[in-house]
Amino acid sequence: MLIVDDSSFFRKRLAEIIDADPRLEVVATANNGEEALKQLQIHKPDVVTMDLEMPVMDGITAVRKIKSLRATPVLMLSTWTTEGAKTTLDALEAGATDFLPKRFEDLSSDRSEAQRKLCQRVYQLANGFHASLQTPLQQDIVTQTATAPARNNAPINKPDLVLIGTSTGGPVALQKVLTVLPASFPCPILLVQHMPASFTPSFAERLDAQCQIHVKQAVNGESLQAGTAYLAPGGQQMLLKGRPQRLYLSIEDGHDAQTYKPCVDLTFNSVAPICGDKTLAIILTGMGSDGKEGCQSIKNKGGEIWAQDQATSTIYGMPMAIAKAGLADKILDLTSIGRQLGELL
Template sequence: MTVKVLIVDDSSFFRKRLAEIIATDPRLQVIATASNGEEAIREVQRHHPDVVTMDLEMPVMDGITAVRKIKAIRNTPVLMLSTWTTEGAKSTLDALEAGATDFLPKRFEDLSSDKVEAQRKLCQRIYQLSSGFHANHSDLSAANRIVKSQVSVPVKADKSSNTTPELVAIGTSTGGPVALQKVLTQLPANFPCPILLIQHMPATFTPSFAERLNTQCAIRVKQAENGEVLQAGTAYLAPGGQQMLLKGRPNHLYVSIEAGDANETYKPCVDLTFDSIANICGAKTLAVILTGMGSDGRNGCENIKKRTGTVWAQDQQSSTIYGMPMAVAKAGLADKILDINDIGRQLAELS
C-alpha cells in the first residue's frame, strides 16, 4: 500500500525539495502540500494523509498549534522537521506534547553525511511511521492477541517478587518523551532507587528534555554525567549521541558515558545499557521497555532475565509505536504488560 504524505512548510523551496526526495521512494506519494497550519488542517480533512510532515515556525498558524488541531480531527501520525538547536529542541518537545508522533532534522545532512543515505533514512522513517502507527491503531493480529492475553489474565506474584529493586532502567524510542513524562510524574520525591533513562534522541535534545522532566516531576531528573554516582530518587537521562554504561558494584553504582563505536545504530542504545546493568546488578533490576520502533532493548532484557531480574513492557493500546515492547513481549520476557499510566502507578507503589 502506498503511503500518502502531506508536506507542511512555509518555504516553497523546501516543499519542492522534500517532495522530490519522497518521490524517489515508490512506497510513498505526496498527495498535497500546505504553506501554514490552517492550510494543513484543510488538506488533512480533504485528503486523509497517512503521514504529515510538519514545520515548526510558519505564518498564520504555527506547527505546534496545527498538530494539536489535526490530532483533534484525525489520528494521523505527524513527523516534525526541526532545527537541531537548543531552541529547536524545546519547540519540538512542545510539539510532541501537543501530539506529534516523531521528529527528524530539517537539515537532512544531520541524518547522514552521505546525501543518498540521508534521503533513504528520511523516506524509511516516513514509511515506518505510517506502517507502525496504523498497525498499532488497527485490530490486533493473531500473534498480538497472544501477547495481549498475557495482560488479561491476572497473576498474583509471591511476596518475594515484590521486593524493591536496587535500580530501575527504562528504555524507549518513538513516543518516548510523552510516555516518560506520564511515568515519571507519578513517582514521589522519595522514590527508593535510582532510575536510568535511555531515550533515542540527538545530543542537542537531551539536555532540554532532562530539564523539562525535572520541572515536571517530584523526583530529580538530569542528564547523566560521566563517573556520576547514582542516588535514589534521581533519574539519569543518557546523553544523546553517546552510550551510557553502568559501572561499579551494588550499593556503589555509577555511570560511564562513552562515545561508543561508529557503526552502532543507536546512540544511546538500550541493549548496551541493559547489558552493562545485567553484568552488575541484573537480579536486583527492574527493566521497563516503553513505546518505540524496532527491537532495541529485547536482548538486554533477555540478559537481565537470565540473571533473575524483572521486566515490564508497555501494552499495545497505549504505545505510540508497538515495536520495542512487542519484541520483549513476544519473546516471553515480560513479567508484566501494562498500560502507560499503570506503569507509573505501580512504580510509585515500590516506595
Template sequence: MTIKVLVVDDSGFFRRRLTELINADGRLQVIGTASNGQEAIDQAGRLRPDVITMDYEMPVMDGITSLREIHRKLRIPVLMFSSLTYEGARVTLDALEAGAVDYLPKNFEEISKHPEEIQKILCDRIVMVSGSRTSVASAAPTTAAPAPAVAATPTRRGGLRSTQLVVIGASTGGPMALQEVLTRLPANFRLPILLVQHMPGTFTKAFAERLDRICQISVSEAKDGDVLRAGHAYLAPGGKQMLSDGHMRIRVTEGESHLNYKPSLDVTFGSVARDLGGKVLGVVLTGMGADGREGARLLKAEGATIWAQDEASCVIYGMPMAVAKAGLVDEVLDLRRVAPRLCEEIN
C-alpha cells in the same frame, strides 16, 4: 496501498525538494502541499492524507498551533521537522506533546549532499509514522487496559523488594511515554532510575530539563561519575552510552562505533545485569526496532524482572514486542498502569 502525504513548509524550495524525494519512493505519494499552518489545516481536512510532514516556523499560523488543531480534529499522524539545536529540541518536545508522532532534523545542506541517504531515511520514517498510533499521553483516557497480545506472568506483589535500580528504555513515542510515567511518581520514590531514550545529543539536555521541571522526582542528563540517588532519574546523553560502574555510579562513554543506537538500551541493560544481577527492574516502552531485547535476555538470566508496554498503548509496538516475543517479559502493561505499578511494587 500507496501512502498519501501532505507536505507543509513555508519554503518553496523545501516543499519542492521533499515532494521529489517522497514521490521517488513507490510506497508514497504527495497529494498536496501547504505553505503555512492554516493552509495545512484546510488541506488536511479536504485531502485526508495518511501522513503530514510539518515545519514549525511558518507565517500566518506556526506548525505547533496547526498540529494541535489537526491532532484534535483529524488524528492524522504528523512527522515534524526540527533544527538540531537546543532551542530546536525545546520546540520539538512541544510538538511531540501537541501530538506529533516523530521528528526529523531539517538540514538543507544534507539534502543537497546526500539525496539518496536522506530519501531513504525520510521515506522509511514516513512509512513508519503512517502505521503509528496517536500519542497516548495526549489521547483520551481509556476505561480499562486491553488484554496483552503476548502472554506474561504477572509480577508477584511484593516480589521486587530487593530491587535496587529501575531502568526504562524507549524510542519512537518515548518522550511522551516517559513523561506520562515519570510525572506520576512521588517525590519519595525509593529507587534511582536510569532512562534510555533514542534521541540526538543536542536534545537530551533540553528533555531532561523539561522532565525535571514537571516531575516530582528529580531528573537530569547523566554525567560520568554521577552517584545514583533515590528519587532521581538519569537520562542517558544522546550520542553516548550509559553504564553502571558496579558501585552505584554512572559511567558515560563514547561506546563502540558500530552500534546502531547511542544510547542503547541493550548496552545499559547488559551493564546493570553484570553489576546488579537480579536486583534490577527493566521496563521497555514504545519504540521502533528491537533495542533492549538482548540486554533483557542478560537481565533475565540473572533473575531480574522485565515489564513491557502493551501494544494498544504504544505509538510503535517494536521494542516491547521484541522482548515479549522472546519470552522475556514478566508483565505487560498499559502505559497508564506503569507508574501505579512502580509505586505498588517499589514504594
C-alpha cells in the same frame, strides 16, 4: 504524505526526495497550518511532515488541531539547536509523533544516505502508527491472556535499580510515568531515550521541572542516588560500572556502526552482570526491537521485565518485541506502569 512548510523551495525539495521512493507518494502540500487542515480533510494522508514556524497557523497549533480531527502521525522537521529542541518537545507534548532535522545533512554527511534515512523514517512511522491502531496482534493477545493478567497485579519485588528504554513516543510516555513518582522514590532510574545530543539536555531539564524526583542528564563517573533519574546523553552510550553498593555511570562515545546512540541494549547489558537480579527493566513505546537483547540478559540474571501494552503505545515495536519473546513479567498500560512503580514504596 502531506508536506507542510512555508518555504516553497523546501516543499519542492522534500517532495522530490519522497516521490523518488516507490513506497511513498506526496498527495498534497501546504504553506501553513490552516491550509494543512484543509488538505488533511481532503486527502486523508498516512503521515504529515510539519514545520514549526509558519504564518497564519504555526506547527504546534496545527498539530493540536490535527490530533482532534484525525488519528494521523505527524513528523516534526526542526532545527537541531537548543531552541529548536525546546520547541520540538512542545510539539511532541501537543501530539506530534516524532521528529527529524530540517537540515537533512544532520542525518548523514552522505546525501543519498540522508535521503534514504528520511524516507525510511516516514515509511516506518506511517506503518508503525497505523498498525498500533489496529486490533492487538494475535501473539500479543496470547501473551497477555495466557501469561500477563495473572501477574499484572501481583506483588512487586522491590528492585535496587529501575531501567526504562524507549524511542518514538517516548518523551510523552516518560513524562506520564515519571511525574507520578514521589520524591522519596527508593532507587535510581536509568533512562534511555533515542534522541540526538542537542535535545537531551533540554529534555532532562523539562522532566526535572515536571517531576517530584530529580531528573538529570547523566555525567561520566557519577554515582547513582535513590530518587534520581539519569537520562543517557544523545549521541553517546551510557553504561553501568562498579558493584551493587557502589554503582556509577560511564558515558562513552558511540561507534559509527551502532544504530542507536544511546542504545537500550548496551545500557541494559551493562547492568545485567552487576545487579541484574535486583533490576526492574521497562520497555515503552518505540520502533524496532532495541531493548530485547538487554531485557533477555536481565531476565537471565533473575530480574523483572515490564512492557507497555499495544493500546497505549504510540508505536508498538519495542514493547511488542518483548511480548513476542515471552520476556514480559507484566504487560501494562502507561498509567499502570507509573502507578505500580509508585507502589515500590
